[in-house]
Amino acid sequence: MSDIKNSGFFNQFVKAARSTTSTVSKKTGEFVEATKIKVAIADCENEIDALYIDIGKLVYQAFSDNTEPSETINEKCAQISEKLLQKDELKAKLATVKDTVFCSSCGASNQAGSQFCSSCGSKLQ
Numbered sequence: 755m756s757d758i759k760n761s762g763f764f765n766q767f768v769k770a771a772r773s774t775t776s777t778v779s780k781k782t783g784e785f786v787e788a789t790k791i792k793v794a795i796a797d798c799e800n801e802i803d804a805l806y807i808d809i810g811k812l813v814y815q816a817f818s819d820n821t822e823p824s825e826t827i828n829e830k831c832a833q834i835s836e837k838l839l840q841k842d843e844l845k846a847k848l849a850t851v852k853d854t855v856f857c858s859s860c861g862a863s864n865q866a867g868s869q870f871c872s873s874c875g876s877k878l879q
């Protein structure tokens with residue numbers, strides 16, 4: 755009798771411990787993903803800054819040599835436009851990660867604040 759009671763308690767304890775663990779790892783996963791995207795955005799910004807500096811140097815070089823600015827400037831401007839687009843995409847992705855809750859049962863992504871998973875119906879934490 756007491757064995758059954760004890761195992762019931764133990765099972766409940768294990769269940770509670772498991773659900774806590776999955777909640778923590780889910781949050782950690784989102785945090786890691788968001789951090790990765792933030793690092794990528796910072797990298798983009800650094801590369802854009804470096805390109806601005808390169809362009810500035812080329813413009814000044816042309817000024818001091820009294821020549822036409824080199825074609826390289828156009829290439830670098832195009833690279834900046836590309837990087838800015840990339841940065842916007844990363845920012846949009848970051849917003850998605852932040853507003854998303856992943857189901858701990860089936861892994862489907864749900865809108866933040868949802869009570870139940872739209873895919874499997876499990877209660878979302």
Ligand SMILES: [Zn+2]
Nearest residue numbers: 857860871874
């Ligand atoms: Zn689900």
